[in-house]
Amino acid sequence: MSKAVYIATIEPNSGKSIVVLGLMRMLLGKVAKVGYFRPIIDDPRLGEIDNHIQTVTTYFELDVNFKNVYAYTRSEVLQKYNQGKSADIINGIIEKYKSLEEKFDFILVEGTDFSDEGNIIEFDINVVIAKNLGIPSILVASGIQKTKEEITANLKLAYDTFNSKDVEVIAVIANKVNKEQLSELKIKLVEDLGSSVEKIVIPQIDALINPTIREICDLLDGRVLFGKEFLNNQAGSFGVGAMQLRNYLTHLKENSLVITPGDRADIILGALQAHISDNYPKISGIILTGGIMPEQPILKLIEGVSLAVPIISVLQGTFSITNKIGAIKSRIYADNLHKIETSISTFEHYANADRLIDPLITFRSDSITPSMFQYNLLKRALLHKKHIVLPEGSDERILRATQRLVASDVVDITLIGDAKKIKSKATQLDLQLDFKKVNIVLPIHSPHYEDYVQTFYELRKHKNVNMDMARDMMADVSYFGTMMIYKGHADGMVSGAVHTTQHTIRPALQFIKTKPEVKVVSSIFFMCLEDRVSVFGDCAINPNPNAEELAEIAISSAKSAKAFGIDPKIAMLSYSSGTSGKGEDVETVRKATAIVKETHPELKIEGPIQYDAAVDLKIGKSKLPYSEVAGKASVLIFPDLNTGNNTYKAVQRETGALAIGPMLQGLNKPVNDLSRGCTVDDVYNTVIITAIQAQGL
Secondary structure, eight states: OOSEEEEEESSTTOOHHHHHHHHHHHHHTTOSOEEEEEEEEOOOOTTOOOHHHHHHHHHTTOOOOGGGSEEEEHHHHHHHHHTTOHHHHHHHHHHHHHHHHTTOSEEEEEOOOOOSTTOTTHHHHHHHHHHHHTOOEEEEEEOTTOOHHHHHHHHHHHHHHHHHTTOOEEEEEEEEEOGGGHHHHHHHHHHHHTTSSEEEEEEOOHHHHSOBHHHHHHHHTOEEEEOGGGTTOBOSEEEEOOSOHHHHGGGOOTTEEEEEETTOHHHHHHHHHHHHOTTSOOEEEEEEETTOOOOHHHHHHHHTSOOSOOEEEOSSOHHHHHHHHHTOOOOOOTTOHHHHHHHHHHHHHHSOHHHHHGGGOOOOOSSOOHHHHHHHHHHHHHHSOEEEEESOTTOHHHHHHHHHHHHHTOEEEEEESOHHHHHHHHHHTTOOOOGGGEEEEOGGGSTTHHHHHHHHHHHHGGGTOOHHHHHHHHHSHHHHHHHHHHTTSOSEEEEOSSSOHHHHHHHIIIIIOBOTTOSOOEEEEEEEOSSOEEEEESSSSOSSOOHHHHHHHHHHHHHHHHHTTOOOEEEEEOSSOTTOOOSHHHHHHHHHHHHHHHHOTTSEEEEEEOHHHHHOHHHHHHHOTTOSSTTOOSEEEOSSHHHHHHHHHHHHHHHOOEEEEEEEESBSSOEEEOOTTOOHHHHHHHHHHHHHHHTTO
């Protein structure tokens, strides 16, 4: 069996990147060490890295050197062909590939781009490379402006050609297909290609087709005058501003790119005003043609206004520039996370990972790597899509995470806050956030507000809560969000980016309450270290647990670890290992360990044990030679909050580990607390684990 797969396109602009990004995510979810290789790349500009390589290696944080990831540039290949040295090309590609093969468990090989549409040898080159590397292929074709018969015929011809050269084709992919053709095309592909090859049909996605202003600016050699930070805006359409302003405004479309001569101050200012008006569509940017700069007073006026619109000056005339923009084919850049995540989620939605990837993989790793863990989290959350409420709707980190979550289509989101302010903030941050897919609610304006007030009053009147107090409480975002969960209008809540832990979880303790068998609400972090994922608990909730509470924290943490695919081996941490230590603190840990062993004899547990003995196999065996846990602990239980909180932060900062959490354990429905120093990644990951909890784990 092979340790690699070759992605080959059969024509220009097939959207091969969506396949590469989606497959890489799938592979990293199943294989510990995945490499990436491009036999031939386009000639990069001076000082630049090939865009495909930069995007894949940066986003997936692959440990590779740029020079080792490709064999030749396009011009080097043409030069060798002209010199009659075609054999040298293949030998060089094999040498580079084999050096990577020694370092990785699996390699994703991306074929050429068909950048030169007149290059008739490019298709043959991909066949020859795949054959000489001895790896199976996936063929990608574009469905733009093609009938189902044309798409099928193109893929069938390519499939037969690869097979005739003894290159196994494991899948054919029709990309950018008209949505109305999807079902009929699938049937046609089965009829013409049979059942021996996987067939995937992906529709055209506007968010991936539309070019960014950065792409347009690069192609036109434009100079950015304003809004450099908003170059990832996508141009949904474009139009020339040549008529009078009153007429031009009626032609504006959502995310339109305005093209106008640099001396048309009326069009420039009118378009900018329309952008901030509720009565007109948003624009994506402005291109000023002819090399003409607006007059100084106009520039000063624009400079003093905060607008999420890039303005670019180009030398050529309006007609020439318009034609060039119309011919642009969109690309995916490393810093455009929205396009990357939309590509990945789209591919995963239409491709079956098990049927596509599993036949290629000859082994399974015993350990779970951070990439595997995060992939499995996403896959689990997608099984049963849940609705998560985020009470801090106008916080920048919450909005950025929401954009990623919507692009991944992994959960339904409700943001609590003022809709106008939230949308305005998203515009200022240059977020490509589709608010048609996001619910926004302001508590006192919600149609459920009065019902929530009455429900809270009934639940808490025994605590001397009156109706006025209930109204005040339900106007609070944390109480309102928690009540959404209680009433079944949401499945989980994530908060704490702005509010304190107490403010976040108090409502949950008051009326969500704990599960019947649970006495202690506790927390864990999933610590994604370089080569493994460990569970740390409790690092956020309980200051000084007694032995019974510590035992319950250990049991809950073990259950959580198992639910998330981690084999629980519990280390009850202390300042001594085994029987050597004395004192009240170590006795509490020793007693807690005994309680777990008595009540849950099926669990593997060791305690008291020091941190180094718990995670380092050599030290563990020297201190506790007969332990099933020492040196292999996956669940580490700290004796108190002071130790746990400081340790997780020290490990996170000093090792660069990703800390996912805290995830609260023991509540009837999931409510999770963020740190006020949380990052966008923290919010994103915490929402996903909350969605998984809501599935009933």
